[in-house]
Amino acid sequence: MRLLIVTEIPAPFRVPLFNALAAEPDVELCVAFLSEHDPRRSYRVYRDEFAFRDVVLPGRSLHHGSRWVVLTRGLGGLLRTFRPDVVIVGGWNQPAFWQALVKAPASLLWVESNASDSRSAPDAVRRLALSRASAFLVPGRASRAYLEELGASAERIFVAPNAIDFGVFAECVEAKRAERGALRGRLGLDGCVFLYVGRLEREKGLDVLVDAMEGVRGHLVLVGSGPLEPELRSRARVVGQLSRDELVPWYAAADVLVLPSRSEPWGMTLNEGAAAGLPLVATDAVGAAYDLIEPGVNGFRVPAEDAAALREALQTLASDETLRRRAGVRSRELAELFRPEAWAAGVVSAARAVARGSGG
DSSP states (O other): OOOEEEEEEEEEETHHHHHHHHTTTTTTEEEEOOOOOTOOOOOOOOOGGGOSSEEEEEEEOEEEEEEEEEEEEEEEHHHHHHSSSSEEOOSSHHHHHHHHHOOOOOEEEEEETTTTOOOOOOOHHHHHHHHHHEEEEEHHHHHHHHHHHTOOOGGGEOOOOOOOHHHIIIIHHHHHTHHHHHHHHHHTTTSSSEESSSSSSSSGGGHHHHHHTOOOOEEEEEESSSHHHHHHHHSEEEEEEOOOHHHHHHHHHSEEEEOSSSSSSOOOHHHHHHHHEEEEEEEBTTTTTTOOOOTTTEEEOOOTOOOOHHHHHHHHHHHHHHHHHHHHHHHHHHGGOOOHHHHHHHHHHHHHHHHHHHHH
């Protein structure tokens, strides 16, 4: 079965997923990227780790504020030469995605948005995209519910659980944790450490998080960069942007991972924190919070923008080391369901169903 994925950029957290899909028996995979980089992000591209065929479509990008549009060419030719049985389309926000939805023999619309996603297109645009797709691929419960609200039939929605590189965020973190005391000393950490990893932007709810930390017996560390960095440096420890491998010691040294977003289609840092064996705290705007958090067991899911509820969750974990340890064990167990191989198996199952329906 020939599968073509059309997606924006080679984000590092996608590489293990594409590698796993390429390793599936009877799958011939090609990934078409619209651009090598997203000007709004600072991802490093780990091309030496690619184990799949890829192409970066020629074209140019238009960037204004948070808006980014890539005008590409060559997708039609790729469709003719590669002749995919199914095309997996990475969204509805780029012209090439619409070209794929129109020209593909069968398509899976890959949707990670949920009802809180502030970057979603207008309803008319979303419904038109749904009408063009053969079926839909989602990472978990929040996105499934979102599509059903938009009118997608349940039998056309397939789940491929989002995943991360276990070699980095489970195995390497666990190895570093063996020297945790010395590591925390080198990093200047003590007490209960709450870790945030991501962009320093308003939609991430970091103003609510620093407010919620008032009175909590713990320390907040923010990893990332963005427009709020100068303001946040006066209220929390900000260590700046780190590469994937540079994150390992911080996950090993932390006690709790926090994602306080106002809007978050998924939230890959919850996958990373779960694989690292950390308790998780996130808002109900975070898509992954419905799959990776069992409230009161391995963490807490609180209403977005509710500093009081967030503070209560943080205080509960800060004051109970036994709960943190037990929650971390459960997070690691849940993370096992979100390996790259599980994502690949979900994609293959969905693609085969779609191919059968199209006569492929």
